Amino acid sequence: MQGFSGTRGKDVTLNERSLLHAQELIEQGRVLMDLRNTWGERQPSAAEENEFIRQHGFAEYAKWHLGIDDRHAENSKARYKFPFGDFKIIHRSALLAAKNRARQYGYSNIEDAVNRLLEMIESKEKHH
Template identity: 35%
Template sequence: MARYEVNEAAVAKARELIAARQYVLDSEWGDVQPDADAANAYLERHGWADYSGWHLGLKVGAKNETKARYAFAYGDFRRVHRSGLIACIYRASEWRHKQVETAAHDLLQELDRVAGIE
């Protein structure tokens, strides 16, 4: 099974976006999650460093600057999606990537606090 470590740069980016209120509280992640075409377009305009900031997990052993390296997307390349964080928690939990699960959970709690969700 693949192993993932937490992408601390992505956690920091998500925190910045949450603090700036750049988030979506209600969305269907399956409908708004960036597809391959959106990811390719974003990469062309912004490069690998910015692209990686939208993924909470880094696949251990995968080469940098390959799509295989980055996993657990949490936003749409503009905003954090609450549903994206929930999807990260679920997927990381399902595949026992505890550190990624915990990072996504902490971000969800922060988002809910900032948004006033009790």
Template identity: 35%
Template sequence: MTTYRVNKAGAAKARELIDAGKYDDSTEWSDAAPSADDENHYIDKHGYDGYGEWHLALDTEANDETKDRYGFPFGDFRKVNRAALIHAKQRAAQNDHDAVAKEADTLLERLDAHREK
């Protein structure tokens, strides 16, 4: 089983984007999720560190310079997607990645608080 830990850089980016109002609360994640080609283009332009900032978790056993290193994406490389946070929270909870589920829940609460303003 994969061992994930919270990606602090990803969580910080998500908080920054949410606070700046850069989130999508209406598009389903299946429609907003980047394609493999989109991911590859993003990696070519921003490297794996930039790519990793769009994920809530790190696989502690995967190689640094691979997509497998990162799990639980939360956006489309432009905005945080609310449905992605919900999906991440549910999937993390189902697979006993409690810290990741908690982080997704915290970000979801933050996004919802911004929506209510």
């Protein structure tokens, strides 16, 4: 993930709309329970991201990212950090990758949000 410089844990804020979007997807069961290290292979390519933005705009693109970096413009992919899905479903591997990266860079707000989402997924899995 590019662009994690600056004051530790201060540059990226939690995207509340994205968190709500993720919670809705979990409630709908739109989660892939993939393995921990598979996100690198499954995450959308730059071309797929660009096509999604072309079709749906940056507001929809933002809903798939838990972090917002206010140093970048709203119509810039660099503004949106910590993706958690492929624009259709949540990938558990993406959440695990986001959690590790958030911890590594000191973004406790993002790490806490990811932990809540993972707990929701685990709870939902137990009840099915």
